[in-house]
Amino acid sequence: MQQPSDQTTIAFPTVDDRRSSTPTVRGILVDATRDVDPNLAADIETAPQWRSDYVPLIGRVTAASAESPKAALALAENGVASMRARMVAATPDGDVPLAGWVPEDTAAGFATEVVHGTSVPERELTVPYGGATLRGEALREQLHRWEDAGVVERSFVTAIESVIDHPEWLAVPGRTVVLLGAAAEMSPFGSLTSWGADVLAVDVPSPQIWDRIRTLAESGAGTTSYPVAPDGTPGADLVTRTGDVVRWLRDTAAHDVVVGMYAYADGGAHVRVTAAADVIAERMTASGRNTAIAYLATPTDAFVVPGNVVEASQRAYGERGAVRLLQAPLRAVSRGRLFVPNYATVLPDGTGVADILVPQQGPNYAMAKRLQRWRGVVAEDAGQRVSFNVAPATWTRSVTKNRVLAAAYGGAKYFGVEIFQPATTRALMAALLVHDLHRTPPTRDNPEELFAENAAHGGLWRVGYEPRSALGVAALGGLPALMRSR
Numbered sequence: 001m002q003q004p005s006d007q008t009t010i011a012f013p014t015v016d017d018r019r020s021s022t023p024t025v026r027g028i029l030v031d032a033t034r035d036v037d038p039n040l041a042a043d044i045e046t047a048p049q050w051r052s053d054y055v056p057l058i059g060r061v062t063a064a065s066a067e068s069p070k071a072a073l074a075l076a077e078n079g080v081a082s083m084r085a086r087m088v089a090a091t092p093d094g095d096v097p098l099a100g101w102v103p104e105d106t107a108a109g110f111a112t113e114v115v116h117g118t119s120v121p122e123r124e125l126t127v128p129y130g131g132a133t134l135r136g137e138a139l140r141e142q143l144h145r146w147e148d149a150g151v152v153e154r155s156f157v158t159a160i161e162s163v164i165d166h167p168e169w170l171a172v173p174g175r176t177v178v179l180l181g182a183a184a185e186m187s188p189f190g191s192l193t194s195w196g197a198d199v200l201a202v203d204v205p206s207p208q209i210w211d212r213i214r215t216l217a218e219s220g221a222g223t224t225s226y227p228v229a230p231d232g233t234p235g236a237d238l239v240t241r242t243g244d245v246v247r248w249l250r251d252t253a254a255h256d257v258v259v260g261m262y263a264y265a266d267g268g269a270h271v272r273v274t275a276a277a278d279v280i281a282e283r284m285t286a287s288g289r290n291t292a293i294a295y296l297a298t299p300t301d302a303f304v305v306p307g308n309v310v311e312a313s314q315r316a317y318g319e320r321g322a323v324r325l326l327q328a329p330l331r332a333v334s335r336g337r338l339f340v341p342n343y344a345t346v347l348p349d350g351t352g353v354a355d356i357l358v359p360q361q362g363p364n365y366a367m368a369k370r371l372q373r374w375r376g377v378v379a380e381d382a383g384q385r386v387s388f389n390v391a392p393a394t395w396t397r398s399v400t401k402n403r404v405l406a407a408a409y410g411g412a413k414y415f416g417v418e419i420f421q422p423a424t425t426r427a428l429m430a431a432l433l434v435h436d437l438h439r440t441p442p443t444r445d446n447p448e449e450l451f452a453e454n455a456a457h458g459g460l461w462r463v464g465y466e467p468r469s470a471l472g473v474a475a476l477g478g479l480p481a482l483m484r485s486r
């Protein structure tokens with residue numbers, strides 16, 4: 001048995017005799033916004049159909065962050081504080097709010113196993129794409145093709161080119177990279193170990209997962225260490241072994257560390273694992289080590305984007321040509337819900353909110369990603385190094401198992417949006433992580449710029465239509481290919 005019988009679990013508090021996620025998720029959003037926008041807080045608190053109403057409300061939360069640097073920071077600080085006050089450690093002696101809980105390791109802690117890679121470290125950035133392996137000038141040319149197509153931002157191209165120019169960065173010298181969710185589909189583990197990085201891999205106990213991690217570690221060039229329970233089972237559940245993971249990381253990390261959160265779970269479990277990862281990152285930071293943190297932002301969220309992005313989207317809408325004649329009757333039949341122009345509301349400084357939340361992903365997913373973003377803002381304000389990049393829409397398992405999303409992704413090309421293969425996204429996001437760990441930390445006008453910089457949104461920010469208003473039509477376009485693949 002891997003977990004001790006007296007385990008403590010990160011959990012939602014009990015409300016009306018149930019550990020339901022909805023009161024907590026809604027309450028965190030209310031607490032985050034109350035001081036910045038009381039009317040928004042009231043709307044969140046009284047929203048009658050939470051599973052659908054949360055979508056525009058999250059967009060409004062993002063717009064409130066754009067009001068000023070003070071507002072963005074206040075939202076993030078209040079949101080993190082509320083999560084810590086509301087989420088609990090369910091201990092054998094009762095629930096303890098995370099804000100007052102000190103994770104303690106159990107007597108049944110973890111040993112360490114180490115795998116030394118057998119390959120020579122790769123000394124050049126390579127990216128698999130379209131059946132080829134891109135490097136050097138071929139990779140640079142593809143980066144600029146993506147930029148010209150509106151698939152990535154200029155800062156993304158600049159960042160990846162800097163990694164091409166500095167291959168000595170790839171092994172992340174002088175740092176140990178902690179990967180929470182090392183085997184996740186978007187984890188940079190494969191790239192990092194092939195480059196010769198020192199990795200501490202944490203993922204749930206599962207024979208399939210650990211077979212994959214060991215195989216990648218052995219075929220790579222780095223050193224991979226991972227926790228092993230007293231019964232010999234590799235791995236650790238972040239939610240039920242939080243204190244033991246903290247102790248193991250403290251005992252094992254030999255250098256400055258990067259704590260990267262890549263774990264994913266369905267529904268409320270995603271909020272719980274995000275809260276656990278937040279505790280782990282905070283405890284590692286408090287340990288006295290120079291600790292950076294890293295996350296990936298989902299493209300299906302709401303972001304404050306620069307004015308040039310808004311202008312490009314408006315141009316795209318105005319230059320639709322004859323297709324607008326085909327869209328007119330569909331807009332009429334849908335009472336204006338289809339093909340809505342993107343960025344209908346432009347903020348006073350010319351920026352806009354790219355509102356790309358997808359209802360199918362649910363409020364718990366949105367909250368988990370928002371908690372990660374808030375932690376990034378708070379950490380960067382405190383002077384901590386933060387890597388937080390928007391990854392492009394990607395054919396991940398979590399997408400393909402949702403038929404509506406899978407069909408919409410299949411039809412996205414008709415709207416100028418590129419959906420990436422996982423291997424391509426992993427290589428590019430790993431390169432951005434390496435870039436962020438070596439560059440001079442930037443000065444920002446608003447903390448929300450953390451998420452706009454280096455964005456590879458796949459084109460979702462620059463399309464002429466508000467993405468949700470074209471989702472159904474894109475799904476119809478992608479449905480035939482989806483059916484053929486089943």
